Amino acid sequence: MQLHGLIHTFPKEIKLFIGAFVIVLSVGYFTGLLFVGQTSTTAPHGIEENYLGNEENEEAEVMKFKKGAREMLTIIHTHILSMSFIFFLLGGLLAITSVPKKIKTFLMLEPFLSILLTFGGIYFLWTGILWMKYVVMLSGIFMTASYTVGAFFVFRQLFKK
Structure with a gap:
């Protein structure tokens, strides 16, 4: 079958x-990304603060507390499942485009690696491995770039003869 x-x-x-x-x-x-921006988790320090809290910072505008184990598992579980579906559906649509196969393959597979790195990184950050905030930030950037480019290609291909 030719896709x-x-x-x-x-x-x-x-x-x-x-x-x-x-x-x-x-x-x-992109509404989800706006939410991330509202929780000040777009910079490494903000990512760390969002999951580990900021109780020691007496000058913080908004007091944040370390997330509990149950809350962390809920966040990770729901995001991995829902984002897997998002990228499965977008990847299925990319598969039927005429985008060059190497680019298409990268855009179909990369988001799954980024999902694991982003939410696995959040978990490891929560356990105290603080350098994972950089992995979370970079993998989130790659995931968003892959989504944006993939959605653009699918949309553009709808109008191509």
Whole structure:
């Protein structure tokens, strides 16, 4: 079965359906990033503070406490599962585009590595391995870049003849 370029053969209504899905998925994804920005976890110190707390800092604007084990497992569990579905669906759509195969393969696989590094890194940071905040930050950047480029390619391919 030939998947490469299959998206170009779809009828207009299926392309509109896929386009609407990618738009709504992107709104959800980037809304999540806005939430991350609101919790000041976009810088290494903010990432550490979000999971380990800041009780020792008497001048902190917002007091944060170390997350409990149950809360950490819930965060990690729900994010790994939901993001796996997001990238599985986006990867499935990328598979049927005519994007060069090496780029397509990278964009289909990289997010899964980033999911494991981001949320595994959050767990290890929580256990006290403080340098993992840099892994979390970098893998989060790669995950977002992969999502953005992948969604852009799928959307652009919907209008390519």
